[in-house]
Amino acid sequence: MHGSPVSQADPRRPDKIVRYKAPAPLSQASGAAPGEDLTPDYMNILGMIFSMCGLMMRLKWCAWVALYCSCISFANSKVNDDTKQILSSFMLSISSVVMSYLQNPTPMSLPWATT
């Protein structure tokens, strides 16, 4: 299908320019517009929960999972998302990993391993 527009005249109308309005502030509260990807938010919360578990119950695998969750959240985040949130989640998970190893330098054992 080749093409030129149906009318041969120039369809451009410089006087009819409408500026771009980012849809985000117009949608419903807290970004709950349907169709929006909530993966970064879920992963953020999950990461925080896991890092708290890892820190308090000294579970190394929790700390590692938290680190992974923060990474996934970072990869899926939008450009205009708050970077502070993601950075803080990263820092929390890294600190939980480091603290778990400082307190107990033995190698990690998986939660279902018996030894």
Add this chain to the structure above:
Amino acid sequence: MRVYSVGSRLCKTYNERATNRSWSHLQNFLVTYSSRNATAVDEFAEFEDFEEEFETGAAAAASEEDDGDSIEDVEVEVEDEEEDEEPALEDLELGHDEEEFEGWDAKEPVVGNNKEVPRLTITKVPMHLRTNWDSYFLEMLMLAGLAVYFLNFVVGRSKNQRLANAWFSAHKTLLEENFSLVGDDGSKDVDPNAGLIKESENVFTLWCSGRSCCEGMLVELKLLKRQDLVAVISQIVRPVTDQIQIRVNLTEMDSFVFCVAAKKTAQRLVKDMADISVFCPERRSLEKMGVSQVFSLMNEIGEVSAALIDRRMIDALNKYSDLIDCIHVSDQFTGQKQPQEETGTATKLPEPAKVLICTFNLPTKQRTPQEAADAARPLMQLVFYLLERVKRFRLGKEAKAKAINNRQKAQEAFLKSTHAARAEAAAARREEKRRQEKERIMAEDDPEKQRRWEEKENKRQMKKKGPRMKQLKVKAI
């Protein structure tokens, strides 16, 4: 107990040696181990002979005969008068004094007394991190996983960027021919070089404006999440394609809702989209018109499909049947259906918009980004063609009346469903107003005014509670 009796006899026999102390030792020992059962016969078979020898050994103090109570482990070898004949004496592990006990061999307490109870205190020495790298294999695995993830992030991100740039460069001329503003980031000053805007690592948008018959066009490149390893893996399980969604906000359009979509997408749209579910929820096939059977039609007004699906459209639909996902034209577009709780509390329908939405699949599999972008160009031209047709199309009189009727019905249905919510909202407003009035009156110091207001209030209450004489008219907004 035989041992006891033997023991006592022995003591009597050797009474010059037996001391009180040793006798009490023996007594203690025997009492301690008296709970064990053993067959007296087998255990003490060896004593049969000795007993005959010790005939003289009279009445034993051993009338304390526990039935067969004896020590299993104890081998009491009764010594003969002549020690030489006793073979086992040397083998006996005796207590401190060898001659103290004759024929008493209790391994356990002796052992207990001989050896020291090993008190092993294992001091807790924390493992040194650097001594034994091999045992940290899981940690190495985790770190390797993280490295792979980040590597994939970088690679995926750059691939998405290349795709988007290829698409933009392939379409730039076409867009510039049609729009006077191509690329706008919404900031205060118009930046002529804005181009594609990166919303996230896999979503790019482009806003074009300045054309006849449309307010503007938003192109969204919804690429795969190549930057997220988890998404890449789930892509293997459930394949998804890169998509372009083009939304044109129309300025002039007649009243109809029309949609042609691939079958699966059509199912989803009927469920999700508010306008399609209200105005044209039935799906029909397009085979009669000569269109490939992968598409379904959802149409409100019959003549629209005849007008819009002309020769060129049919050719395009057939030629690009794998690339075209959905074409949706609507003057009542309100986005996706809100979840049920919200419709209950919403008091007003959201503002409908006149749109033309086209969703295409980008053919990125086994093609370079440039090729994929070039393959998508005819689709953009299709969009412009459709745009012109929609702008020009006008419904017939009957069709127009039908459309208006449909919209009115939809409006009424919505009002009915939210009637309860609206009544509640109105009542809440009235209550609030009255409360404010009351506060105002109370704040005033004049008792006269207060009294008058209270009288008015009472009258109002009586009227409400009393029998309703009047017919109340409910005015629908």
